[in-house]
Amino acid sequence: MAQNRRGCGCLLVVLSLAALVAGAVYFKFYRPRGPQLPPASGGELQVHVLDVGQGDAILIVAPGGKAALVDAGDESHAGVVRDALARYQVQQLEYFVATHPHPDHIGGAAAVFSSVKVLNVLDNGVPPESNTGTSAPAQNANGKTKSASAKAQPKPRAGSAQLPTVKAYTALQDAIKQSDAQLVHAAPGQRYELGGGVLLTALAPVPPPFTKEQMRGGGNEPNANSVVLRLDYGDFSLLLPGDAEAQTEQRLLNASANVTAQLLKVAHHGSKYATTAEFVGRVKPEAAIISLGEYNRYGHPAQTVLDRLKAAGVRLYRTDLQGEITITSKGESYEIKPEREAKGDLFAGREGQKDDSARSGFIAYGDFGPPPKPAKKTVAGK
Numbered sequence: 001m002a003q004n005r006r007g008c009g010c011l012l013v014v015l016s017l018a019a020l021v022a023g024a025v026y027f028k029f030y031r032p033r034g035p036q037l038p039p040a041s042g043g044e045l046q047v048h049v050l051d052v053g054q055g056d057a058i059l060i061v062a063p064g065g066k067a068a069l070v071d072a073g074d075e076s077h078a079g080v081v082r083d084a085l086a087r088y089q090v091q092q093l094e095y096f097v098a099t100h101p102h103p104d105h106i107g108g109a110a111a112v113f114s115s116v117k118v119l120n121v122l123d124n125g126v127p128p129e130s131n132t133g134t135s136a137p138a139q140n141a142n143g144k145t146k147s148a149s150a151k152a153q154p155k156p157r158a159g160s161a162q163l164p165t166v167k168a169y170t171a172l173q174d175a176i177k178q179s180d181a182q183l184v185h186a187a188p189g190q191r192y193e194l195g196g197g198v199l200l201t202a203l204a205p206v207p208p209p210f211t212k213e214q215m216r217g218g219g220n221e222p223n224a225n226s227v228v229l230r231l232d233y234g235d236f237s238l239l240l241p242g243d244a245e246a247q248t249e250q251r252l253l254n255a256s257a258n259v260t261a262q263l264l265k266v267a268h269h270g271s272k273y274a275t276t277a278e279f280v281g282r283v284k285p286e287a288a289i290i291s292l293g294e295y296n297r298y299g300h301p302a303q304t305v306l307d308r309l310k311a312a313g314v315r316l317y318r319t320d321l322q323g324e325i326t327i328t329s330k331g332e333s334y335e336i337k338p339e340r341e342a343k344g345d346l347f348a349g350r351e352g353q354k355d356d357s358a359r360s361g362f363i364a365y366g367d368f369g370p371p372p373k374p375a376k377k378t379v380a381g382k
Helices: 002-030 075-089 109-115 166-181 246-254 275-283 302-313
Strands: 043-049 056-063 067-070 092-097 118-123 182-185 190-197 198-204 228-233 238-241 263-265 287-288 315-318 325-329 334-338
Touching: 002 043, 056 075, 067 190, 075 109, 092 109, 092 190, 118 166, 198 246, 246 275, 275 302, 302 315, 315 334
Parallel strands: 067 092, 092 118, 118 182, 238 263, 263 287, 287 315
Antiparallel strands: 043 056, 043 325, 056 067, 190 198, 198 228, 228 238, 325 334
């Protein structure tokens, strides 16, 4: 009898230890983080990664019809964004998100404001460097304003042309002022509901803003200060990191941000300065989408990034090879449909003509046409 009691005691100890280990694993890896998500309505969520060349423009349409636009491509692709708004019957944006003030992300924003009503604008609160080499002061990190402050608009030197970044930023600030939209500077933990259970949560920028000195290893500070968003709808999740750099990713990991998501919009158009192996391992995406132009000087997408995604078993989609990428979900499973079949190897990278880093004279914007045809060789004397 005593032997049976000892056996039962040992079994209880083993079961208790197993329960403790299981609990520790759950709380470390599987416990839901942050506030509870709203329940999914079961209607269809649509996410359209628009084909705007070397830039970003992502249209989100919630089941009830409310919409958000994350970036608007460059000025030359404004027509693509306006056409998408019309095709998907979007007449009002609850939110326009300017992830950072580079023209390939906000150059088309003024045209958007002239096409539809915009209620709220979300940005990173860090204006671009002006022609004088200084940055304009940012507004309150968490506050709302009716319009952008006049002081927040960088002014060029007398007699000099506006930098493209300053021009795009100033045009957006003017559009906000004329539209009477509410301007909000993103901060980690801010939540934006689109109705029907669709939720956007800001994960970055994590203060303080990155500086040039911190980007000496590669990348640049406007990109590193990108607004990073997480989109949730029931069991569906999508990470939208703008042009976040490796430094941004590391800061998110250090802050224990909830970056694990089914889908990943690859940061910075597939730049070698982002999408680190550690970050991919934490996100654990099932599929990834890269928004980029077929003709770009920066070596996007980098082969090293594509190799990481392939090694992780991630399905890949690219706007340069497949056009607009559409994602739909009813809060459980999801479907991804490219506009066309890929006309090339999705996991084949490009060699850059220009290093996409501030340390090497980074060009912060631009979509370029096909490379010039080689000159015909002439025979001597003819």
